[in-house]
Amino acid sequence: MTKTIMILAIAAALVAGSIGTATLASAEKGGVGDNLIADAIDRLAAVMQNTATQGPQGDQGPKGDTGDEGDTGDQGPAGADGTPGVLGFYITANSQTVEPGIVAQVFATCDLGDSITGGGFFYDAFINHQFDVFRSQPAGAPGESSNSWIVEGPNTGSGSATLHSRAMCADLTP
Numbered sequence: 199m200t201k202t203i204m205i206l207a208i209a210a211a212l213v214a215g216s217i218g219t220a221t222l223a224s225a226e227k228g229g230v231g232d233n234l235i236a237d238a239i240d241r242l243a244a245v246m247q248n249t250a251t252q253g254p255q256g257d258q259g260p261k262g263d264t265g266d267e268g269d270t271g272d273q274g275p276a277g278a279d280g281t282p283g284v285l286g287f288y289i290t291a292n293s294q295t296v297e298p299g300i301v302a303q304v305f306a307t308c309d310l311g312d313s314i315t316g317g318g319f320f321y322d323a324f325i326n327h328q329f330d331v332f333r334s335q336p337a338g339a340p341g342e343s344s345n346s347w348i349v350e351g352p353n354t355g356s357g358s359a360t361l362h363s364r365a366m367c368a369d370l371t372p
Contacts, residue, residue: 285369287315293362301352302329305337308345308367317347317365327359334363 290309296302308314314336321329331351338344347365 282370282372285372288367288369290365290367291362293360295358295360296353297358298353298356301350302361303348303350304361304363306347306349306363306365308365309369309371310345311371312345313343313368313370314345314347315366315368317349317363319349319364320362322360327353327355327357329359329361330354331361 290306292304292306294302294304304319306317317334317336319331319334321327321331329351331349333348333350335348336344337346337348345367347363349361349363351361353359353361
């Protein structure tokens with residue numbers, strides 16, 4: 199009975215931190231001489247210092263119930279401004295008067311920063327005035343972005359004539 203009370207008192211002192219485990223173990227081993235108390239003190243000191251040997255892992259328990267839904271988080275920061283859209287459309291035009299046999303190149307160009315969406319051409323249709331247009335397309339190499347429409351072809355008539363180029367542009371600049 200006295201040994202049990204002594205072990206409980208030692209355990210309470212260890213938990214309260216009022217005495218060191220190494221001091222207590224050596225004092226009890228030297229002073230009492232009882233292996234049972236000394237072993238209990240060693241085991242208690244190992245538990246208090248978290249150096250005890252871990253036992254085997256137990257079986258996994260049953261799955262618990264689903265918890266309640268958590269609170270909604272704070273709103274994140276605003277994202278970067280996106281690319282502005284099309285603000286409108288407009289047509290731009292250009293023309294060139296050429297003599298018979300001369301190849302005309304006429305560009306209709308959108309404003310800087312805007313995009314070409316299509317184009318076309320016409321020529322003055324007087325008697326003996328005509329063009330043999332062989333190109334009417336966005337200016338530049340195929341696949342490259344362009345803001346101009348080119349119309350190209352020779353005046354195959356017998357007098358001077360005017361070739362007109364038109365471009366449909368998307369206004370992208372505020």
